[in-house]
Amino acid sequence: MSKFKKEGKKELPTISTASLPDIIFMLLFFFMVSTTMRETDLFVKINAPEATEVQKLEKKSLVSFIYVGPPLNKKLGTEPRIQLNDSFHVVDDIVSFIENEREARDEVDRKFLTTSLKVDKDVKMGIVTDIKQELRKVGAFKISYSTRKKMEEK
Amino acid sequence: MASRKTPEFSASSMADIAFLLLIFFLVTTTMDVDTGISRKLPPPLDPNVKPPDVKKRNICKILVNSHDMLLINGKPGELSDLKQETKEFLSNPNNLPNLPEKKIKNIEGLGEIPVSLGIISLKNDRGTSYNMYIQVQNELTAAVNELRDELSMQKFGVRFSKLTDDIKIKAIQKAVPVSISEAEPENIGDN
Numbered sequence: 001m002s003k004f005k006k007e008g009k010k011e012l013p014t015i016s017t018a019s020l021p022d023i024i025f026m027l028l029f030f031f032m033v034s035t036t037m038r039e040t041d042l043f044v045k046i047n048a049p050e051a052t053e054v055q056k057l058e059k060k061s062l063v064s065f066i067y068v069g070p071p072l073n074k075k076l077g078t079e080p081r082i083q084l085n086d087s088f089h090v091v092d093d094i095v096s097f098i099e100n101e102r103e104a105r106d107e108v109d110r111k112f113l114t115t116s117l118k119v120d121k122d123v124k125m126g127i128v129t130d131i132k133q134e135l136r137k138v139g140a141f142k143i144s145y146s147t148r149k150k151m152e153e154k
Numbered sequence: 155m156a157s158r159k160t161p162e163f164s165a166s167s168m169a170d171i172a173f174l175l176l177i178f179f180l181v182t183t184t185m186d187v188d189t190g191i192s193r194k195l196p197p198p199l200d201p202n203v204k205p206p207d208v209k210k211r212n213i214c215k216i217l218v219n220s221h222d223m224l225l226i227n228g229k230p231g232e233l234s235d236l237k238q239e240t241k242e243f244l245s246n247p248n249n250l251p252n253l254p255e256k257k258i259k260n261i262e263g264l265g266e267i268p269v270s271l272g273i274i275s276l277k278n279d280r281g282t283s284y285n286m287y288i289q290v291q292n293e294l295t296a297a298v299n300e301l302r303d304e305l306s307m308q309k310f311g312v313r314f315s316k317l318t319d320d321i322k323i324k325a326i327q328k329a330v331p332v333s334i335s336e337a338e339p340e341n342i343g344d345n
Binding site for chain 2: 017020021024025027028031032034035049051052053054055056057060063114116117119120121122123124125126128129132135136137139140141142143144145146147148149
């Protein structure tokens with residue numbers, strides 16, 4: 001037993017930090033994979049309503065978004081505005097917006113195009129109804145009302 | 155005591171670099187998956203074609219006014235009752251004469267099955283809040299989903315959402331259709 005004692009050091013051995021980068025890299029890769037970069041900057045405030053019966057939007061590349069909500073910039077008032085891509089628009093612009101979105105897709109995929117309506121929950125239905133009428137006119141029948149998943153209280 | 159082996163380079167800064175990247179992705183990450191309630195809009199109405207006549211018993215009228223109050227078939231109702239009432243309307247379990255008719259249809263994968271002819275007519279005011287509208291749509295979807303679940307349990311022994319066979323999914327979807335008709339917009343009252 002005494003031969004071990006001879007070699008033993010007094011000070012504590014330092015903990016190896018060599019595995020620390022590995023752990024951090026693991027976390028890093030997780031976030032890199034799960035991250036989705038936002039493509040457009042939002043100019044309107046969107047607080048989506050909650051619902052329990054939600055479906056996932058499939059094929060993100062085949063979805064065009066219409067944002068409706070009060071502008072973030074307070075100088076523009078509080079009336080809900082429509083944002084398409086990167087700027088404010090009026091209801092009449094939706095037809096050309098959808099046509100542009102169609103142009104950008106393959107011919108095969110065009111009929112699968114979905115329009116996702118991202119609307120703030122305090123917006124009145126009037127503007128949403130107008131948008132829906134425009135979408136009907138241009139033939140974009142597949143829509144999805146963007147909602148957050150409500151956690152069930154049980 | 156000079157060692158021959160190459161000196162080990164310090165890996166401690168590696169963690170710092172990785173941390174930096176990690177924090178960048180933590181900040182930029184948005185975990186939200188886009189979710190929503192899917193609907194299909196009807197094609198624009200042809201003014202020359204008269205809308206088909208639907209028997210009164212086959213229609214359930216739901217009105218939402220600008221104060222977010224509900225009227226279900228002429229009676230004021232609560233959002234919490236909507237799902238139950240819709241389910242009863244669409245399934246008509248006791249074949250009551252004032253609830254919708256059923257038509258026997260032959261569906262691939264299910265055989266002959268009675269399919270309800272009931273239509274839910276949803277009408278909202280321009281002043282209805284979007285939140286209320288979504289809540290109503292949500293309750294209606296919940297009613298349809300529950301009916302689909304029940305039928306799927308009865309026929310295949312699994313819940314509708316757990317079905318993987320495309321034919322079975324299509325069959326259930328045909329047997330319990332989402333028959334929600336949204337009225338042409340009209341301005342009811344101010345705001």
